C-alpha cells in the first residue's frame with residue numbers, strides 16, 4: 001500500500017480474473033495477493049480488508065479498498081489509462097455509444113444476466129444434490145419452472161446483447177475493450193463454462209468472448225492467477 005501500487009486481492013476461480021485481465025491490459029505495476037476458496041467460499045483473511053470478504057478487492061496506493069468490479073474498473077481506467085485506450089471511443093461509433101449506454105450495459109450484466117444464470121445454476125444444483133430416489137421430482141419441477149419463465153428470459157436478453165455486438169469487436173464499438181467488456185465478460189464466460197446458456201446460439205457473443213479470451217493480457221492474467229475453472233459454478 002505504501003509502495004505506490006494498487007493491490008488486487010484475488011480469489012481463484014472467480015470474477016476477480018477479469019480485474020486481473022484489466023491490470024494486465026493497463027501494463028501498470030501492481031501487487032497481487034492470491035487467495036484460494038475453502039469449500040467454494042472466500043477464506044477468512046479476505047474479511048480483514050472488507051466486511052463482505054468477497055473478491056475482487058482492490059486496495060489503492062492510499063489504502064482505500066474498492067469492491068465491485070464495475071467500480072474497480074472505473075477507478076483503474078480513470079487513474080491509469082492515461083492514453084484513453086480503454087475509454088469509450090471518441091468520436092463514438094454511433095451517437096448513443098456514450099457513458100450512459102456503457103453504464104446501462106454494465107448494469108444489464110450485473111442486474112439482469114447474472115440473476116438469470118444464477119437461477120439456472122440453482123436449478124441445476126438442486127437436481128444434482130437431490131438424493132437419487134427424489135431426483136425425478138426435483139428435475140420435473142426445475143424443468144417446468146425453467147420452461148415457464150427462465151429460458152424465455154435468457155433468450156430475450158441474450159438475443160438483445162448478441163444483436164448489440166453485431167459488426168462490433170467490443171461492446172462500445174471500438175477496437176479495444178472498455179469497462180463494458182471487462183465487466184461483462186465474466187457473466188458470459190461463467191455462463192458458458194457452467195452451461196447456463198446455449199453458447200453456439202449467440203454467435204456474436206461467442207465471437208466477442210473468444211476475442212477477449214485470446215488477448216495476450218488475458219492469457220498473462222491466467223498465468224498470474226491461481227486457477228480459473230468455473231465449470232462447477
Ligand SMILES: N[C@@H](CCC(=O)N[C@@H](CS)C(=O)NCC(=O)O)C(=O)O
Nearest residue numbers: 014015041042054055056068069070
Ligand atoms: N458483485 C461483486 C461480486 C463479488 C463476488 O461475489 N465474488 C465472489 C467470487 S465470484 C466471491 O468472493 N465469492 C466467495 C464467497 O462468497 O465467499 C463484484 O462485481 O465484484
